[in-house]
Amino acid sequence: MTSATEYLRPIETGMARSEIEALAERIRIETGVQTGYDLDELISTRSGRVRRIDFEDHWPHALRVEPDGSFEVCFSTHRPARCSNTTMAVEFGHIVLHWQRVRDLHPGTGMRIPVRIDGADEELIRSRQEARFFADAFLMPAALAREVFQKGGANAVADTFGVTIMRAEVRMTRLLKYAS
16 A cells, blocks of 8 residues: 655745846756747656646646656646746746755655645745746846847847746846846
8 A cells, every 4th residue: 555645835945036046047058948938848858747738627736746856737728838938937946946845854745836826825925936036037047138128128038038028028127127
C-alpha cells in the first residue's frame, strides 16, 4: 500500500525584487530561452509537462510538483498563447524560487499552486508576486526590453517576447521608472 502524497503551498523566499529579476535573467541566459514561445520546450527538458485543459472541468491547480521534482503546468485551452506564455513563466518561477525550499523543509512532499488565490492569503499572494517578478524579467530581460521598447513601444515588446500588451506595459513602466 502506498501513502498519498501531501502537497504543500509555495514558501516565499523573501528575496528583493531586484534579486529575483537578476536571477531570472541569469536563468534565461543559461537556458537559452529567447521568447515565451520557447517555454513548452524548456518545461519538457526540466522534467515537466504542459497540460492544456478546459477549465470548465474545474481543475484547481495551475502547478503541481511531485516529490521527485517532476511537475505539471496547467492552463486553459481558451487562453491566447501570450497569456499562456506568461502563465508558464510564472509557474516556472515557482519551481525556481519556491520548490527547493518546500523540498528541503518538507522532504517527501509535493507542491501545488492553486489557479485562484484567496485575497486574504498573504503568504500565497507574496509567493505569486515573487513568481511574477521572476516571469517578467525572465520573459523580458531589462536591457533587451528597453532596446525593443525604444524602437517600437510596448506593442513591439509584447510581439518580441510573446507576452500580452499588459505585461509589456507593466514591465516597461518599471524599467523606465528605475532606469539609471
